[in-house]
Amino acid sequence: MAAFRAALERGSGIECDVRLTGDGQVVVFHDHDLRRLCASALAVEASSAAVLRSQRLYDTEEHIPLLTDLLGLVSGKAPLLVEMKCRGGNAKRISEAVARQVDGYSGPLGVMSFEPTAIHWLGHHHPTLRRGLVISERASAFDRWRGLQRSAPDFLAVDRAVLNRAWVARERSRRRIYSWTIRTNEERKAAEIHADALIWEGDGRP
Numbered sequence: 001m002a003a004f005r006a007a008l009e010r011g012s013g014i015e016c017d018v019r020l021t022g023d024g025q026v027v028v029f030h031d032h033d034l035r036r037l038c039a040s041a042l043a044v045e046a047s048s049a050a051v052l053r054s055q056r057l058y059d060t061e062e063h064i065p066l067l068t069d070l071l072g073l074v075s076g077k078a079p080l081l082v083e084m085k086c087r088g089g090n091a092k093r094i095s096e097a098v099a100r101q102v103d104g105y106s107g108p109l110g111v112m113s114f115e116p117t118a119i120h121w122l123g124h125h126h127p128t129l130r131r132g133l134v135i136s137e138r139a140s141a142f143d144r145w146r147g148l149q150r151s152a153p154d155f156l157a158v159d160r161a162v163l164n165r166a167w168v169a170r171e172r173s174r175r176r177i178y179s180w181t182i183r184t185n186e187e188r189k190a191a192e193i194h195a196d197a198l199i200w201e202g203d204g205r206p
Contacts, residue, residue: 001065004073013079015180015199018067019087020094025049026067026101032087038064045087067101076107081178081199083134083157084113091118099126112157119151130154132178137161160187163194172196 007014017030022045029052034040038055052064067082074080082102084094095118102109103126112132113119122131132155133147144167156171157178168177172194179195182188182204191198198204 001069001073002060002062004070008074008078011078012205013081014070014074015081015083016070017083017085018094018098019044019085020090020097021049021052022046023048024093024097026094026097027052028065028067028070030085032085045090067098071101071105074107076105079108080110082109082111084111084115084118086113086115086118091115092121094118095121095125099129102129110155112153112155116147116150119153123152132157134180135159135162141167157199158195160191160195163191168194 004014016028018026019029019032021027027044027049029044031037032044034042034055037057040055042051044052049066053066055064057063082098084098086094098111099122102111110130110132111122112134114134114136116133119131119133122129131153133151133153134157135144135147137159153175155176155178157180158168160179160182162168163179171177176196177194178197178199179191180199182191182198182200184203188198188200188204188206
């Protein structure tokens, strides 16, 4: 939560990744297991929220938070972008869980995912929730087309490595383009030409 508090103090928007725990809670965490950040072999989707919240991040006093913790902290004070990390066919379940938790949240918020099925579900059941499809440099033209047809997103979050492609310009005429992850000032200058909003970290700050 320290990074989120620092973002709020700076007046920056916040992007986070969330996963579904084994007992159906939503935690703010990127990886599918805890090896890299907590030196533990626990898998997020197979563990309870209580167990996960007890794990320390690196050698700090910070612990894995719930999405509800983050929503309470931000409380509309900054734009919030939530990326759902799907695993093991849980796209519908994590979409349902996230939608329940953001229902009634007051403040600018968007939800996105690499998984078109998740965005399709949100569009069908929560059409007023702003939703986006994340597109990787590795996605083929067919996968990209199929994902767009399936999800009908409000915005795209595009890998900065493909921002200058013609298809990005075409899509930008239909919907807003976000780009990730901007890490240097040079990357920012290049990405600002092709995207409407940038997801940055470190020296990619404006």
